[in-house]
Amino acid sequence: DVMPTLDMALFDWTDYEDLKPEV
């Protein structure tokens, strides 16, 4: 089975704002 691609909307960037990629 092919796993779904990572959903960027599910990530919580609260503590990792500096790591958040620019979209």
Place this chain on the structure above:
Amino acid sequence: TDPCYEEGGAPRGCIPGLVNAALGREVLVSNTCGRPATWACDSSDLMRAHPPALLTLAGGSTSSVCWRSEVLHRVPLNVTLTVPLGKAFELVFVSLRFCSAPPASVALLKSQDHGHSWTPLGFFSSHCSLDYGRPPASSDGPAGPGPEALCFPAPQAHSDGGGLMAFSVQDGSPPGLDLDSSPVLQDWLTATDIRILLTRPSMPGDTKDLDAIVPYSYSATELQVGGRCKCNGHASRCLLDTQGHLICDCRHGTEGPDCGRCKPFYCDRPWQRATAREAHACLACSCNGHARRCRFNMELYRLSGRRSGGVCLNCRHNTAGRHCHYCREGFYRDPDRALNDRRACRACDCHPVGAAGKTCNQTTGQCPCKDGVTGLTCNRCAPGFQQSRSPVAPCVKTP
């Protein structure tokens, strides 16, 4: 067919044909009659002028229209004839026909730097020691290992009153020297200009007493410089460029007036003169179509067994390496495209969250994945893992 290539396309040594390099060239003469006009010579009257152009006219001249010097009365009686050839030639012979009694003393010189410096090719004199401080040439040619300027007998007067000075470059060269393998011989033959010094007229009885000289003038025609346009074995002809300069029509990846260097992209091995056996063509650098410039590296050339020393510069299309043969960081080889394809290198495109870095394996394209992440770009959770909300650990084990 191009004489510089075999029928199959392989390069081979080639040389331009033998020509009279002086033909149509302007001759610079230190002394010409007719200014001011005399009864015999008037430079402003075509019928009575004897200009130096008569020395190198196409089709030759006749004894009735020869270049003539002024009537000379005193010593020194040097008159100089200089022929700029326009570019380097490899000489075969030089000859000059005299329309009156030939001089008793002539020096023949050449320049290899368009007239800045001069070296003797040979001398002609009835008194070699007196005129040039050297012994008459022996019939065996030069004694030394290399060519040298020898002193030959003065031109003989013909029954018609004229005479011929003829010099073959072989006369000054020891037998057995091979042009392909002898840089000394190559140097001996090379000339950009020829100069003839008429230094002493012949006198009745061939007197050595300069005080006894009576009024005399030099007169000559048909100055011939037999030779081949020098192209170092990389051209079969010479042409006039857009500025009217004579240049070789270079082949074998060479360029320059004498094909004396490799073209900018043809530097995979050092320039060499072609020989009868080997063309020594300049080779294009191997850059797989991703670079327009390269440079030669002697150390790499030696390490390769003298086969290849070119290093590509400014590899484009995201390639890198000496031959632009691999992909630069952040890109990987697309196995479905040829190495010379503009899109042979694809961006890694590593996932901003799932990948632990932006640089993928340059061969496979595999990005470095965080724990529990899989896929070429690390964009999926591995079996047994599920997406979390943490961008630091995007995939966690399924409970």
